[in-house]
Amino acid sequence: MALDYDKSDPVNLGALCPRGHYNIEMVNHPGRLTEPQIGKRKVSWEEAVAFIRQELKLFNKEEIGCLVSCLLSNESALAAARLAQALGIKNILTAGAAADLEAYEGNKWEVPGANLATLESLEQSEALLVVGDILSRAPVLSKRLNKVKYGKRGNKIIVIDPNSTHTSWFATNHLVCRPGTEAVVLAALAGELPYPAAENISGVPAVKLQQAAEAFRAATAGTVIYVPQSKKQRSDLAVYYAKKLAAASDNKRYLVYYLFGNTLGVNTIIDREAPDHPTYHELLAKIDRGEIKSLLMFGEDISAGHAELQKRFRMLKFVVFAGHFESESPAIYDNSIILPLATQFEGGGSYLLADGMIASCQPVVPGAGSETLAKICGLLAYINVGSQDGAECVGRGLISKIKNEGEALAELKTIEPAESTPGKPITYFGNNHLVSNFFWYQVNKGG
Amino acid sequence: MAKRIYLNLDLCCGCKSCAAACAYGHHLQSLLGHSKLSAAELPLHCLHCDQPACTAACPNEAMKKMEDATVLRSQYRCVGCRSCSVACPFGVIQPDLEKHITPKCDLCLDRLAEGDIPRCVATCTSGALSFAEVDEQVVDKNKNLISVRMLSNFVGRRR
Numbered sequence: 344m345a346l347d348y349d350k351s352d353p354v355n356l357g358a359l360c361p362r363g364h365y366n367i368e369m370v371n372h373p374g375r376l377t378e379p380q381i382g383k384r385k386v387s388w389e390e391a392v393a394f395i396r397q398e399l400k401l402f403n404k405e406e407i408g409c410l411v412s413c414l415l416s417n418e419s420a421l422a423a424a425r426l427a428q429a430l431g432i433k434n435i436l437t438a439g440a441a442a443d444l445e446a447y448e449g450n451k452w453e454v455p456g457a458n459l460a461t462l463e464s465l466e467q468s469e470a471l472l473v474v475g476d477i478l479s480r481a482p483v484l485s486k487r488l489n490k491v492k493y494g495k496r497g498n499k500i501i502v503i504d505p506n507s508t509h510t511s512w513f514a515t516n517h518l519v520c521r522p523g524t525e526a527v528v529l530a531a532l533a534g535e536l537p538y539p540a541a542e543n544i545s546g547v548p549a550v551k552l553q554q555a556a557e558a559f560r561a562a563t564a565g566t567v568i569y570v571p572q573s574k575k576q577r578s579d580l581a582v583y584y585a586k587k588l589a590a591a592s593d594n595k596r597y598l599v600y601y602l603f604g605n606t607l608g609v610n611t612i613i614d615r616e617a618p619d620h621p622t623y624h625e626l627l628a629k630i631d632r633g634e635i636k637s638l639l640m641f642g643e644d645i646s647a648g649h650a651e652l653q654k655r656f657r658m659l660k661f662v663v664f665a666g667h668f669e670s671e672s673p674a675i676y677d678n679s680i681i682l683p684l685a686t687q688f689e690g691g692g693s694y695l696l697a698d699g700m701i702a703s704c705q706p707v708v709p710g711a712g713s714e715t716l717a718k719i720c721g722l723l724a725y726i727n728v729g730s731q732d733g734a735e736c737v738g739r740g741l742i743s744k745i746k747n748e749g750e751a752l753a754e755l756k757t758i759e760p761a762e763s764t765p766g767k768p769i770t771y772f773g774n775n776h777l778v779s780n781f782f783w784y785q786v787n788k789g790g
Numbered sequence: 791m792a793k794r795i796y797l798n799l800d801l802c803c804g805c806k807s808c809a810a811a812c813a814y815g816h817h818l819q820s821l822l823g824h825s826k827l828s829a830a831e832l833p834l835h836c837l838h839c840d841q842p843a844c845t846a847a848c849p850n851e852a853m854k855k856m857e858d859a860t861v862l863r864s865q866y867r868c869v870g871c872r873s874c875s876v877a878c879p880f881g882v883i884q885p886d887l888e889k890h891i892t893p894k895c896d897l898c899l900d901r902l903a904e905g906d907i908p909r910c911v912a913t914c915t916s917g918a919l920s921f922a923e924v925d926e927q928v929v930d931k932n933k934n935l936i937s938v939r940m941l942s943n944f945v946g947r948r949r
């Protein structure tokens with residue numbers, strides 16, 4: 344296998360980020376799982392499927408829970424939902440990053456006139472409003488960011504972030520707010536909150552807020568990019584006000600850049616197929632009360648490396664999940680079964696991207712064990728596609744109560760900034776060999 | 791005139807995909823130096839100097855200036871004394887202390903032979919890296935090596 348660069352690709356223009364490069368290692372990795380395991384014992388596919396069927400018969404339908412990973416393709420998510428329907432399981436829900444799920448809740452509130460941004464509109468926009476660090480999430484967008492910054496004189500890149508990040512290097516206006524108050528700044532920019540009130544909560548000077556708001560309003564085309572991050576920043580409210588900002592005029596658009604690729608698609612499908620599914624915290628409470636005794640995870644083990652979830656999951660009697668490598672989990676769940684997971688190069692499917700377009704992927708290499716997989720599609724055909732941990736979900740309450748504008752404003756006033764840690768000034772080129780040879784460094788540092 | 795790799799600091803977003811691409815071309819060992827601070831992850835490319843200090847410092851003639859004006863390191867002659875990394879005025883040659891090797895950029899000779907550009911330039915997500923002749927760079931003032939970003943750091947405030 345080899346990597347090459349396709350300059351004609353519309354999304355990445357022939358550039359791969361490090362994650363894309365290193366993904367290819369997974370395919371032929373010597374430590375990769377190729378056979379199912381029960382506990383620590385390696386078994387054949389037939390035995391594994393027979394074991395799962397036999398174990399699932401021991402439980403009622405209400406005692407089985409299903410977690411669908413946010414990295415599944417649309418087809419796999421649909422199949423998982425249909426499988427749950429066929430088995431009569433009602434405890435089915437998606438598992439992803441907590442911030443992603445929270446942002447999706449905000450995405451559900453309808454704002455008339457708010458349009459999703461596309462790649463073309465991103466390039467043509469004259470003002471970008473970025474919340475969070477988009478460049479460490481998606482370095483591939485940096486070419487388009489540079490096009491906005493250097494394309495025309497007067498173009499603005501406004502970044503809202505408490506930290507100085509890779510993205511804030513590119514900013515023309517960097518609004519340094521207190522941690523957790525991004526939603527307040529967005530509301531002020533959208534004109535929903537007076538500037539002095541926003542200054543009190545977020546700590547951004549009212550003058551800077553006004554400058555940024557006027558610059559964004561004056562631009563002929565603009566895009567709001569929101570990046571959900573795992574801080575206490577109320578992603579749902581932030582997405583709501585990002586939509587408000589985009590709805591103010593026809594040429595403004597918005598984009599929510601989820602951490603897990605197919606969060607939008609999987610959530611939409613599960614909401615449609617199983618409308619009355621429980622929330623994440625209701626499911627965890629059911630596990631605590633002992634109402635759920637076995638768990639099917641369509642995707643990777645979400646409790647990997649998460650001690651609190653592992654403690655809860657140890658109360659379960661039977662767990663099914665998939666993985667690329669041998670994890671510590673089989674030692675924890677004696678009665679669990681772990682199935683080998685296909686990499687992104689092996690599993691094809693269609694994905695709903697952040698800009699609302701559907702992209703279909705073809706498998707690049709023949710999958711490990713794909714022939715044996717075909718035999719078990721009666722019960723577990725789609726368990727072979729992957730996920731990351733959605734483990735941080737535990738610490739956060741996902742609030743989806745808000746339905747109208749007045750409630751959103753009332754919620755906004757309750758936001759308290761998280762404790763800000765006094766940051767030390769970042770010296771970008773400090774003790775570098777290269778820099779220490781420049782004359783100005785010697786002048787500045789005295790030697 | 792030979793072509794060299796140039797970095798535009800104004801465009802670079804520090805994603806390190808150049809290092810990843812380099813590692814894939816060279817047996818999973820990146821030959822790129824990086825500025826070694828937590829915040830800045832800018833690549834430091836070998837400049838392939840006209841009068842290289844590393845070749846003068848090498849006791850075993852492992853570093854050599856070739857006929858096509860590239861400076862290459864012979865891994866069989868190298869004894870791992872790290873004299874070259876001390877001698878290099880740009881801090882580009884950074885020894886790997888765990889693996890006991892001294893990686894050194896070879897401009898992706900295998901790709902150059904096929905008329906292609908080096909891997910790091912091909913994969914650069916932001917378009918900051920360019921593979922061009924020295925004269926072009928001097929003419930194009932937008933791509934000066936000491937850029938606005940660096941000067942603004944000198945003044946003590948960001949743009």
